[in-house]
Amino acid sequence: MKCPACGFADSRVIDSRPTEEGSIRRRRECLSCKRRFTTYEIFDAVPIMVTKKDGSSELFDKNKIYAGVVKSCYKRPITKEQIDALVADVEQEIRNRLTDGVTTSEIGVMVMNRLRDLDEVSYVRFASVYREFKDADTFMQELQRLKDKA
Numbered sequence: 299m300k301c302p303a304c305g306f307a308d309s310r311v312i313d314s315r316p317t318e319e320g321s322i323r324r325r326r327e328c329l330s331c332k333r334r335f336t337t338y339e340i341f342d343a344v345p346i347m348v349t350k351k352d353g354s355s356e357l358f359d360k361n362k363i364y365a366g367v368v369k370s371c372y373k374r375p376i377t378k379e380q381i382d383a384l385v386a387d388v389e390q391e392i393r394n395r396l397t398d399g400v401t402t403s404e405i406g407v408m409v410m411n412r413l414r415d416l417d418e419v420s421y422v423r424f425a426s427v428y429r430e431f432k433d434a435d436t437f438m439q440e441l442q443r444l445k446d447k448a
Contacts, residue, residue: 299337301331302335304328304331308329309326309327309329310329311324312325322338323337345398346358346392346397346399347398348402349399351402355399360386363385366409366427367384367385374419374420387412388409391408
């Protein structure tokens with residue numbers, strides 16, 4: 299790290315701490331002039347592209363997952379923290395794939411799997427929109443599958 303005072307190209311780290319924003323704060327000392335300065339390291343995530351059903355692509359937006367989950371959990375005994383954890387878990391699974399793309403159907407399956415474990419009513423609500431049930435029979439088939447797994 300280059301010293302901002304003298305421009306010397308080497309320094310030593312005196313202290314490192316994570317920040318609330320998810321970056322790392324480092325206190326450094328220049329090996330030449332002995333001045334101290336602070337640097338922040340920010341994690342630069344690779345953008346993930348989401349391929350939609352119509353074939354178009356857009357950047358991954360966890361807020362869309364959050365909005366869908368909130369709607370499906372409406373008036374259910376689920377806390378904001380549980381929803382935040384579910385969304386963070388889905389995002390982490392996508393990022394752990396080490397690919398630069400994912401489909402909306404893959405995201406939907408990830409969300410449904412987690413909702414099934416969290417709350418069955420919320421799962422059915424999400425699945426009814428995600429799977430676009432055309433009639434009562436397909437809805438009942440999904441309920442029967444859920445019942446059989448329980």
